[in-house]
Amino acid sequence: MSSQQQFESVEKILSKLPPEDHQQIRNVLYGTHTTQLHLPDAETKARDYDLELVSCRFDSAQEQLRAPRVVRVGIFQNKLPLPPNSPIKDQRNALFKLAEKAIDTAATGGVNVFCLQEAWNMPFAFCTREKYPWCEYAESAEDGPTTAFLKELARRYNMVIISPILERDDVHGHTIWNTAVVIDNYGDYLGKHRKNHIPRVGDFNESTYYVEGNTGHPVFQTEFGKIGVNICYGRHHPLNWLMFGVNGAEIVFNPSATVGTLSEPLWGIEARNAAIANSYFTCAINRVGTEVFETEFTSGDGKPAHKDFGYFYGASYIAAPDGSRSTGLSRTRTGLLIAELDLNLCRQIRDHWNFQMTQRLDMYAESLSKAIKPDFVPQIIHKN
Numbered sequence: 001m002s003s004q005q006q007f008e009s010v011e012k013i014l015s016k017l018p019p020e021d022h023q024q025i026r027n028v029l030y031g032t033h034t035t036q037l038h039l040p041d042a043e044t045k046a047r048d049y050d051l052e053l054v055s056c057r058f059d060s061a062q063e064q065l066r067a068p069r070v071v072r073v074g075i076f077q078n079k080l081p082l083p084p085n086s087p088i089k090d091q092r093n094a095l096f097k098l099a100e101k102a103i104d105t106a107a108t109g110g111v112n113v114f115c116l117q118e119a120w121n122m123p124f125a126f127c128t129r130e131k132y133p134w135c136e137y138a139e140s141a142e143d144g145p146t147t148a149f150l151k152e153l154a155r156r157y158n159m160v161i162i163s164p165i166l167e168r169d170d171v172h173g174h175t176i177w178n179t180a181v182v183i184d185n186y187g188d189y190l191g192k193h194r195k196n197h198i199p200r201v202g203d204f205n206e207s208t209y210y211v212e213g214n215t216g217h218p219v220f221q222t223e224f225g226k227i228g229v230n231i232c233y234g235r236h237h238p239l240n241w242l243m244f245g246v247n248g249a250e251i252v253f254n255p256s257a258t259v260g261t262l263s264e265p266l267w268g269i270e271a272r273n274a275a276i277a278n279s280y281f282t283c284a285i286n287r288v289g290t291e292v293f294e295t296e297f298t299s300g301d302g303k304p305a306h307k308d309f310g311y312f313y314g315a316s317y318i319a320a321p322d323g324s325r326s327t328g329l330s331r332t333r334t335g336l337l338i339a340e341l342d343l344n345l346c347r348q349i350r351d352h353w354n355f356q357m358t359q360r361l362d363m364y365a366e367s368l369s370k371a372i373k374p375d376f377v378p379q380i381i382h383k384n
């Protein structure tokens with residue numbers, strides 16, 4: 001199904017309500033504390049580049065002892081500029097050009113930390129189960145062509161850039177990983193995180209290509225806050241979100257690739273719930289459009305073979321620790337969401353709700369250490 005045949009967004013449909021009803025419904029569904037940013041120059045650039053631009057400012061309290069720690073975050077969702085089976089260099093160069101436009105627009109909008117979608121520099125080809133040419137997209141996290149390209153932009157725009165790619169680790173037997181590379185605002189490689197949870201659902205045949213990550217839950221200390229990256233399927237795992245919080249994250253990005261028939265009802269809930277449960281900001285990013293491959297494949301469900309994954313529905317959004325969320329990017333367009341947030345809100349919400357004091361990690365650590373033992377007996381009370 002093409003983007004034209006898809007509905008644009010939930011927000012667009014809600015906006016057809018009478019204004020008073022619309023406001024009340026929005027307050028209940030989205031939280032009350034967001035406003036739009038005034039970004040005329042970024043809007044002009046976005047129009048010139050044919051990018052959707054959505055913006056949002058989250059409220060926080062003015063404190064007496066701490067100055068506000070305001071940062072601007074940009075998240076980018078995109079369609080493939082070329083058909084999936086285009087030559088690798090052409091596809092990658094076209095994606096580089098698109099990313100450069102998005103990063104340029106983000107810089108104009110004052111963005112400090114920018115994140116791309118999962119496996120952003122390639123088609124999401126793991127549905128095919130073909131190794132070639134897709135494995136050829138894998139490259140070094142530290143000094144591959146994508147990292148080299150983004151280092152230059154990070155330096156130019158004084159921006160932290162998170163780049164989720166397919167990583168090839170030459171040192172360890174050319175193993176392949178699903179990895180997010182973090183480049184700091186000086187254009188230096190800061191570190192990487194490898195996807196912890198690999199899907200085993202639908203056509204997400206990712207386990208054919210790479211294994212579960214071995215980097216734990218790193219939190220990257222940047223000049224614009226402490227950030228973590230929970231890659232795609234990790235958003236279904238509350239403990240994955242939890243550990244980034246335990247390590248002190250203030251913003252956790254969730255670069256994803258997911259399709260409507262599988263996950264759309266979950267999408268608005270999971271990253272937002274993680275923001276609430278862990279008192280940090282979350283940024284959920286999904287790709288857009290239908291990627292149609294040359295060779296058909298089956299889903300092992302008795303249905304006919306097909307050539308695409310289904311529709312990647314975009315709808316990227318940002319959620320705050322108080323549970324409020326931004327308007328989403330559309331389901332149909334390549335776009336940039338810029339949000340201004342005060343990192344002080346994380347502690348303000350911790351002090352308010354006290355989830356970190358009530359969460360009883362010690363109790364769960366003990367219970368879980370028993371539950372993973374082969375001789376575990378579930379705690380079930382039977383009538384005598």
Ligand SMILES: NC(=O)NCCC(=O)O
Nearest residue numbers: 199204232233257258263
């Ligand atoms: N990329 C990825 O892990 N997708 C799995 C599908 C989903 O989590 O909705």
